[in-house]
Amino acid sequence: MLYMYVQERSIVISTEPESQPIRISSSQWQYQNGSIDFEQITKSENFVISVVNPRPVYRVGRQLSIKIVAMDTRGRPKSYGGDFLRAKLYTRSPVQASTAGRVTDYGNGTYLASFFLSFPGRLSVAVKLVHLSEAVQLLERFRDVFHVRRIMVCRFHEKNKNVTEWMPCSNTFNKSITLRDVCDFSRPSVNATFYCQRPRVSQCDSIGGCHRDHEATMAQYDNMATEEEKRLFPRDRTFAEELPRDVSVQVRGKRKVRKVHGKILPPCGPRLPETASEGYWFNGTWTSLRCHARRFPTIPSAVQCLQNKTLFFRGDSTTRQWWRYLMIFLKLQQQGHGAEPLSAIDEKHNIKLQFSFHHFPRNQIPPMDPFGDHYDMHYIAEEIDGIVGGPNVVIVIGPWAHFMAEPIETFRSRLYGIRHAIERLHNDYPETKIIWRTPNTVHHDKFWHVVENSDFYGYQLLLVVKEILGDLNIAIIDVWEMSESMWHDDDMHPPQEVIKNHIDLLLSYICSS
Structure with a gap:
């Protein structure tokens, strides 16, 4: 799926999928009184899905366009995009067949899923909300703010002193640590970086085994978001399951493999x-x-x-x-x-x-x-x-x-x-x-x-x-x-x-x- 993701939050003047998005400045979703207003977040069950310019019968080799309008929990149209969606066209009879749609985000809560019709039959549309737009904004924050999300430690061992020290290491330089306090194992010739905090007793060249510090990593993940924010990532798997709609099309013709x-x-x-x-x-x-x-x-x-x-x-x-x-x-x-x-x-x-x-x-x-x-x-x-x-x-x-x-x-x-x-x-x-x-x-x-x-x-x-x-x-x-x-x-x-x-x-x- 070629997902044309709009990085900046924007509003599109025209809501017609065929038009080109015209973006104007828009503020991101806001917390209400310091708390998340869960009535304003995207609700997958409320999506409005329709066929653009529907026909009684389609032919193999043609294009099918599906308009998706995101709605919030109260059933109101969303005014901004950013939902991470997937769309699939499928049939179970006479054989199982399926293909993915390519989703265009118009930035105003309207999306267009485009399918190339590759096989005949009565085909149904399924849409999956992988991450609602509010959750995507948090994912961007996690990526951009928490440069070290996976905590790794390496062992430094001085045999002569019988000293073993475990120090935090990362592919990303920690700007809060001065260069003299860092062991630099980077290899500039291949654009690869790797740094460790300098041990107190051991030399940098005494580095040995490295591993992920699972306990520290899990503790950091737990503190990266508030309990309210975590609710934007439901543990119930139904939030990311494909939701079949009462949208189907009849396609005729032979598969053209070559x-x-x-x-x-x-x-x-x-x-x-x-x-x-x-x-x-x-x-x-x-x-x-x-x-x-x-x-x-x-x-x-x-x-x-x-x-x-x-x-x-x-x-x-x-x-x-x-x-x-x-x-x-x-x-x-x-x-x-x-x-x-x-x-x-x-x-x-x-x-x-x-x-x-x-x-x-x-x-x-x-x-x-x-x-x-x-x-x-x-x-x-x-x-x-x-x-x-x-x-x-x-x-x-x-x-x-x-x-x-x-x-x-x-x-x-x-x-x-x-x-x-x-x-x-x-x-x-x-x-x-x-x-x-x-x-x-x-x-x-x-x-x-x-x-x-x-x-x-x-x-x-x-x-x-x-x-x-x-x-x-x-x-x-x-x-x-x-x-x-x-x-x-x-x-x-x-x-x-x-x-x-x-x-x-x-x-x-x-x-x-």
């Missing part, structure tokens, strides 16, 4: 043109509308694609899912364990799969040794600099989940470091394939889930990736719409049948010819 608007889909690869939709689910299978994706249902079909290739997977546990799925699908044995780099090799067909987790930020609770002799963690840009590329080398990159609890500047900085590393690699080995995995939707029904892993934060990272890397000669596999329109509950680690469709896309990009 054509959109009469044009043949291009091969999967870098710099693909924008489309009205990433694709759709039909009977458990994802059909891409961005490129001509293939199916790889058997081991021989995957082996034919991957023979003589080396795949480097670099990222978080969602990227590791891709690596692990391929390893199990090809019936290979895992080499390595824990925080070490993992690998799997098919010697007969000369296929090599390698996975390494990215450097901090990490959510790990057991201590990790990021600078030790046993396993020196590397930033992704450093990993790319160490790879010898070529036409049979594929690098799959996917860091995002652990960055949702970081300032957006930290993620942007890290992306620029990766961008420069990709440019250096492509200067020497232009045929090296680089593939980026985007975020997907996640499950959050507790306040700390939202503060750390909100879909709002995840979607901002997706936009930043396309902004910073979109013009490079790399392929960006956007799985966001696959995730938000799937037939499963939101999950940071999607189920295997969804990952299978991810892998079909991945192999389609690797073997597009």
Whole structure:
């Protein structure tokens, strides 16, 4: 879903969805007598949803526009936007099929969900209020004010003095601490920052294991908002469930898998043109509308694609899912364990799969040794600099989940470091394939889930990736719409049948010819 989110609060003069928003200055929602007026907040059950310019019958390949008017608890139209919405068009008969809508925020409480009609049937509309606009404003405040939302500590150990000290560390510099009181482990060559408060006795180079301080992190989350403000993030999961409406349309025609608007889909690869939709689910299978994706249902079909290739997977546990799925699908044995780099090799067909987790930020609770002799963690840009590329080398990159609890500047900085590393690699080995995995939707029904892993934060990272890397000669596999329109509950680690469709896309990009 391409969510055109209006950062500034504004009012639109015209309420017609077809018009361009004309913004004038508007104040944000206000507390009443120091308390939140819960009668003024968005109420999903009160949404007014209608079809724009309805027709008796629609045809496959056409566009459908749905107008959504946000209402408050008392049923009054909202005067400002900012609600984080998702929209889905689906049918359960004769098969399960679904696709995501792209939501435009007009800034005045009116939204437009646009759908590309990809399959026939009696299709119903479902709308999900992931976060009401008042909650989004709090999420922005959390991100911008609390630069260190996930508290990490590192161990400093002086063997000669038999002293161990645990000190707070972060990717973000604490401006309240003077430079002389900081151990700086940053690596400017790859735009990576990492700081620790200087221990009282130990030297900076005595740093050892680092881990997330879960108790301190949870205590901070608890103090970031008042009890009233926390009520804007209901624990009852129904607040984020899709709400079916009495809105449906009849669509006729045949699915056009290889054509959109009469044009043949291009091969999967870098710099693909924008489309009205990433694709759709039909009977458990994802059909891409961005490129001509293939199916790889058997081991021989995957082996034919991957023979003589080396795949480097670099990222978080969602990227590791891709690596692990391929390893199990090809019936290979895992080499390595824990925080070490993992690998799997098919010697007969000369296929090599390698996975390494990215450097901090990490959510790990057991201590990790990021600078030790046993396993020196590397930033992704450093990993790319160490790879010898070529036409049979594929690098799959996917860091995002652990960055949702970081300032957006930290993620942007890290992306620029990766961008420069990709440019250096492509200067020497232009045929090296680089593939980026985007975020997907996640499950959050507790306040700390939202503060750390909100879909709002995840979607901002997706936009930043396309902004910073979109013009490079790399392929960006956007799985966001696959995730938000799937037939499963939101999950940071999607189920295997969804990952299978991810892998079909991945192999389609690797073997597009």
